Amino acid sequence: MVDLSVNLAGLKLSNPTMTCSGTCGYANEYADFMEMGGLGAFVTKSITREERAGNAPGRIVEVRAGMLNAIGLANVGLDRFLAEKVPLLRRMPCPVIVNVAGHSTDDYVETCAAMNGLDCVSAVELNVSCPNVRDGLTFGTHPGRLRELTAAVKGVLPAKKLIVKLSPNVEDITATAKAAIDGGAEALSLVNTFTAMAIDIHKRRPRLANGTGGLSGPAIKPIALHLVSRVYRGVARDAGVPIIGMGGIQYWTDAVEFVLAGASAVAIGTALFVDPATPNKIVAGLTEYMEKAGVHRLSDLVGALEMPGDQPRATPYG
Amino acid sequence: MVDLSVNLAGLKLSNPTMTCSGTCGYANEYADFMEMGGLGAFVTKSITREERAGNAPGRIVEVRAGMLNAIGLANVGLDRFLAEKVPLLRRMPCPVIVNVAGHSTDDYVETCAAMNGLDCVSAVELNVSCPNVRDGLTFGTHPGRLRELTAAVKGVLPAKKLIVKLSPNVEDITATAKAAIDGGAEALSLVNTFTAMAIDIHKRRPRLANGTGGLSGPAIKPIALHLVSRVYRGVARDAGVPIIGMGGIQYWTDAVEFVLAGASAVAIGTALFVDPATPNKIVAGLTEYMEKAGVHRLSDLVGALEMPGDQPRATPYG
Amino acid sequence: LPVAGRELLGPLAFLRRPFSLAGRRDLDGGGVELDLIHRRVGTGTDWMGQLAPGTTVSILGPLGNRFSLPENNGVAILVGGGVGIPPMIYLASTLVGRKAVAFSGALTQDLLPMGVTANAPRPGADAIDPLYNIDEFARFGVPAVISTDDGSYGFRGFITQALERYLDAYFTDNADRNRAVIYTCGPEAMMKRVAEIAIRRRIACQVAVERSMACGMGTCQSCVIRLKRDPARDGKAFEGKDWIYKLACTDGPVFDAEDLLW
Amino acid sequence: LPVAGRELLGPLAFLRRPFSLAGRRDLDGGGVELDLIHRRVGTGTDWMGQLAPGTTVSILGPLGNRFSLPENNGVAILVGGGVGIPPMIYLASTLVGRKAVAFSGALTQDLLPMGVTANAPRPGADAIDPLYNIDEFARFGVPAVISTDDGSYGFRGFITQALERYLDAYFTDNADRNRAVIYTCGPEAMMKRVAEIAIRRRIACQVAVERSMACGMGTCQSCVIRLKRDPARDGKAFEGKDWIYKLACTDGPVFDAEDLLW
Numbered sequence A, B: 001m002v003d004l005s006v007n008l009a010g011l012k013l014s015n016p017t018m019t020c021s022g023t024c025g026y027a028n029e030y031a032d033f034m035e036m037g038g039l040g041a042f043v044t045k046s047i048t049r050e051e052r053a054g055n056a057p058g059r060i061v062e063v064r065a066g067m068l069n070a071i072g073l074a075n076v077g078l079d080r081f082l083a084e085k086v087p088l089l090r091r092m093p094c095p096v097i098v099n100v101a102g103h104s105t106d107d108y109v110e111t112c113a114a115m116n117g118l119d120c121v122s123a124v125e126l127n128v129s130c131p132n133v134r135d136g137l138t139f140g141t142h143p144g145r146l147r148e149l150t151a152a153v154k155g156v157l158p159a160k161k162l163i164v165k166l167s168p169n170v171e172d173i174t175a176t177a178k179a180a181i182d183g184g185a186e187a188l189s190l191v192n193t194f195t196a197m198a199i200d201i202h203k204r205r206p207r208l209a210n211g212t213g214g215l216s217g218p219a220i221k222p223i224a225l226h227l228v229s230r231v232y233r234g235v236a237r238d239a240g241v242p243i244i245g246m247g248g249i250q251y252w253t254d255a256v257e258f259v260l261a262g263a264s265a266v267a268i269g270t271a272l273f274v275d276p277a278t279p280n281k282i283v284a285g286l287t288e289y290m291e292k293a294g295v296h297r298l299s300d301l302v303g304a305l306e307m308p309g310d311q312p313r314a315t316p317y318g
Numbered sequence C, D: 001l002p003v004a005g006r007e008l009l010g011p012l013a014f015l016r017r018p019f020s021l022a023g024r025r026d027l028d029g030g031g032v033e034l035d036l037i038h039r040r041v042g043t044g045t046d047w048m049g050q051l052a053p054g055t056t057v058s059i060l061g062p063l064g065n066r067f068s069l070p071e072n073n074g075v076a077i078l079v080g081g082g083v084g085i086p087p088m089i090y091l092a093s094t095l096v097g098r099k100a101v102a103f104s105g106a107l108t109q110d111l112l113p114m115g116v117t118a119n120a121p122r123p124g125a126d127a128i129d130p131l132y133n134i135d136e137f138a139r140f141g142v143p144a145v146i147s148t149d150d151g152s153y154g155f156r157g158f159i160t161q162a163l164e165r166y167l168d169a170y171f172t173d174n175a176d177r178n179r180a181v182i183y184t185c186g187p188e189a190m191m192k193r194v195a196e197i198a199i200r201r202r203i204a205c206q207v208a209v210e211r212s213m214a215c216g217m218g219t220c221q222s223c224v225i226r227l228k229r230d231p232a233r234d235g236k237a238f239e240g241k242d243w244i245y246k247l248a249c250t251d252g253p254v255f256d257a258e259d260l261l262w
């Protein structure tokens, strides 16, 4: 028997698979197609203080090995979340993580404060890839601003774990990772989508009504994997802050790659659209892999990647 | 008859297709499989002052819709380039652009100075995605340093066009684009590869001997397209500096997307490995597209993308 | 030692593709047989077109809502175009023994998306009398009106013109109109026109819309369509909008023509 | 209206795949028939395995250098393992009427990569006498020595041990050794051992190496292998290295065992 359990900054998960925010709604939608009890944790769609209609359609477009989305944070808003979704989340057979987005520090703080008292919520994941209404600059790409936001949110979330989800659209992701940790993040999620574009060559217009959108899916996996490895080795390992790896995970082999690179847990997004049972299949694949390799605890694999120039390790998984 | 010709900062190309540096050697290798006369221009593998053996193998690995490479700038060096490759390049039926890389400003300056006197060389493309030996920082990710490098090189290249090839591994590519233009770049190439990684889950080691490598191929196309559009609208259009778009171009439709986003020419790299005749096929596809759309000059399509919020255009291709 | 390489073509599709059911039959053994009818327009539908019989494919579904049948023995009027025809066939299969009529049109006879039944009586160029001349519908006892833009078969003109003429001729009576339901699926321009016709004549109309979809289950919010806001149904207004987005995949794809703002 | 989706599986291969030719015949009409023999180890080879006869595929080639035949009527000694066997068959086809012997081995008889000719005489467990017992080689008049690790057919032990015993028995004469050439292709560990054996006995040895390849034509520099530096051939040294990288795709895949540093 292998031990797939994960200790995510004190939060216990039965296995490392999670959903990516925005790809799995508020959990009820997939109930017929996914074994929710088989998830390590469930992450909701981003919630904002006010209800949002989101961008005009077309909101998605398929590209090679992935897709672009410009949903525009369409969500039910805090009030309806509390009234309509929380009762559903109370029945979830796995820990629930609420993803929170906003366009000002106040937005984030108010929404997060409401989460602090909810028994059915184990942690909050901050989506910081949104532009600030005040100056249009994204929270997640400026270390100073990210540290302040994280600290402000942590102040109102004493009872919950705080996860900060990093944007990959930065030059040095270790700088924003460090800022989040300094601000009080207890875990890091990486990565969010890459800003990208597709063009309708006949209409000569972007295929997304919004112009640009976020690239997700297997296409981004090699970049996401590198960023996880970089943050793990550059910041997170020494700080003892666990990483939730995501970006293009579709098969169990992808999950193993992220774990070896330094992720304590993995989240699956776009691949759910191809097969909602992906997390369950990844758990099965991981189990078999560990059995064959004689690895008993998944935690022994976290960051076990040997990079060129590394000191040879004493034990195979040390 | 449609007019595919391109005026690249004064350099005339018969059509917009070029090769990506490093994917087509020094031209002689592909002679049997590609109609070189059908190319708008040929771009060589990066040349450094000294001959370089490059990284240990494995140097490449296939990923979804693309590949990673960590060749390590393996090349014959300036002396052998002049002795062995220049005679071949003299026979090229299209303009030749030499890509130059280095690890210090002196490296770049010396190699470029040697290009200034070569009649068979039309332009130099600077690969600035290399770390500086002095401090390990990449030339291409620091605007100040990039401007200085560009100015130093332009000083020794009065007789040739200077193209700067931008790295995508930056937060704000318009800043490095502007720096290159300020330093004297007469055209911009974008983009180079994205730093990325793949892991052998059985050996628990990176699949590239170098650890990380550059992601290229269709996987990066949506990001590259966005970066071209951003540089075109943010800097290049107003500065009157043409863009050579690249990153995942495989079909003629991809080329049209880059042109609409603001590229005056397009370069094809990884797709050559799948089909060396790709540039020739793109020219055929472009021609048919323009005929059907009633567009006579390719230059009318450059940047003709209508973004949300744009002023409606007076003419369809204005 | 020569080395040869091969090209691996066409790995261009990633997401699933949405299709309407064109038919559904319970099998004796307990299984279900589903009919899909599709055009070939790209990677995914090309791939489907070349599948060998017996190939196992993965499907998720059925997803979304469905047409609801007319009440009080009202007439079901089916107006399908292009890839909107398959769901009309499925609908027809549920209408056996009811009053129904189907409309089908094309540029010219050769392009008719469905075959005309051999030796069916040939309608005139301004005929709007339904005939049992399309097999897929006749099989379920549903007669059809056929139009071609050039008059090469049946009514000369657009299918929406044939529909209007038909309604003019047969739906003068308020009671008939009140019980009838128009069902439409196909190109958006056609559906919009059908919806207009229905609304103007106060005939109920159910429209099956098409949107780009990623998940098909209401999670990704990609397939939105604009509807009139109904405070009772949709809760309090937000962002100052008098409309609301609904999801084509789960709230729809069938919407009431009255509600649609497109 | 139910909506169904389908999964588009397996679009996982992007680059071309390198293969050795196992045979080549000019056809009457002017065409050429090429033989490829391949394992199924992944996406690309799975795809090839399910191709219907007559499917058109795109190939680039032939690329790279080839084995050169022994001079002065020397013996050609072919040692192939796994996917290194196909090029040995091609080599055998060029050796008709010459002196040659092939070596082939496996863990156990059932795993022999090539079938044993029905009713061929059965060799003993330490037999190293070549027999016409592998069809693919016998067809070209090349006898073979077969080994299995467990002795279930032919020589008991590794193929490299059979090779050594064979050389001990038949290549005591300097003149024979000088004219003979060993050809090897297969798993790297096997080829390294074969190269060692050849070098120690001063028998010429040509090794066909395998490397990850992207372009196959010498442009991408991905397929390098380390060779001893030969100043005459390789020009002046650089980076202080006494070795040099060569390209498996164009300088090779066949290299002289003496040169290889792997």
Ligand SMILES: Cc1cc2nc3c(=O)[nH]c(=O)nc-3n(C[C@H](O)[C@H](O)[C@H](O)COP(=O)(O)OP(=O)(O)OC[C@H]3O[C@@H](n4cnc5c(N)ncnc54)[C@H](O)[C@@H]3O)c2cc1C
Binding pocket: C013, C017, C018, C019, C020, C021, C037, C038, C039, C040, C041, C042, C043, C044, C045, C046, C083, C086, C087, C209, C210, C211, C212, C213, C253, D003
């Ligand atoms: C609810 C719903 C039900 C549908 N039912 C059917 C059905 O029963 N039968 C059927 O044949 N089709 C149906 N469609 C359309 C079908 O989903 C698309 O034709 C299919 O997704 C195209 O996939 P592809 O990979 O072949 O094309 P792609 O390679 O994805 O695209 C190829 C070309 O087709 C165009 N295209 C792609 N999707 C559509 C589309 N939805 N409409 C028009 N053009 C498109 C693209 O813009 C592109 O130019 C339905 C769509 C929806 C949303």
Ligand SMILES: Cc1cc2nc3c(=O)[nH]c(=O)nc-3n(C[C@H](O)[C@H](O)[C@H](O)COP(=O)(O)OP(=O)(O)OC[C@H]3O[C@@H](n4cnc5c(N)ncnc54)[C@H](O)[C@@H]3O)c2cc1C
Binding pocket: C003, D013, D017, D018, D019, D020, D021, D037, D038, D039, D040, D041, D042, D043, D044, D045, D046, D083, D086, D087, D209, D210, D211, D212, D213, D253
């Ligand atoms: C010069 C040369 C000649 C070759 N000749 C032949 C031949 O005649 N017949 C033949 O069957 N094969 C031959 N090969 C090997 C063949 O190219 C690979 O088996 C093939 O590329 C695998 O492609 P795939 O898509 O099926 O596997 P992938 O999906 O790419 O990989 C699947 C698995 O196989 C492993 N794998 C991939 N490539 C190789 C490899 N080259 N060697 C070992 N394991 C690999 C991968 O690590 C992975 O675990 C040759 C290779 C070279 C370089």
Ligand SMILES: Cc1cc2nc3c(=O)[nH]c(=O)nc-3n(C[C@H](O)[C@H](O)[C@H](O)COP(=O)(O)O)c2cc1C
Binding pocket: A020, A021, A022, A023, A045, A046, A069, A071, A073, A099, A126, A127, A165, A191, A192, A193, A215, A216, A217, A218, A220, A246, A247, A248, A249, A267, A268, A269, A270, A271, C214, C220
């Ligand atoms: C349709 C869609 C909607 C998304 N919505 C959100 C969101 O609301 N909040 C968020 O933090 N990330 C959102 N994401 C990003 C994902 O959570 C994830 O970070 C990204 O897609 C990379 O993972 P993947 O490649 O497995 O999809 C969304 C992604 C997709 C595809």
Ligand SMILES: Cc1cc2nc3c(=O)[nH]c(=O)nc-3n(C[C@H](O)[C@H](O)[C@H](O)COP(=O)(O)O)c2cc1C
Binding pocket: B020, B021, B022, B023, B045, B046, B069, B071, B073, B099, B126, B127, B165, B191, B192, B193, B215, B216, B217, B218, B220, B246, B247, B248, B249, B267, B268, B269, B270, B271, D214, D220
């Ligand atoms: C094998 C390989 C080698 C490359 N070598 C170089 C190089 O020497 N210099 C350089 O500027 N770019 C190099 N590149 C980057 C390409 O020129 C190009 O910018 C990138 O691959 C994106 O285009 P593509 O997706 O069409 O390949 C290389 C790319 C590949 C795949």
Ligand code: FES
Binding pocket: C212, C213, C214, C215, C216, C217, C218, C219, C220, C221, C222, C223, C224, C247, C248, C249, C250
């Ligand atoms: S397709 Fe995902 S919400 Fe409708």
Ligand code: FES
Binding pocket: D212, D213, D214, D215, D216, D217, D218, D219, D220, D221, D222, D223, D224, D247, D248, D249, D250
């Ligand atoms: S495979 Fe590209 S150089 Fe050998």
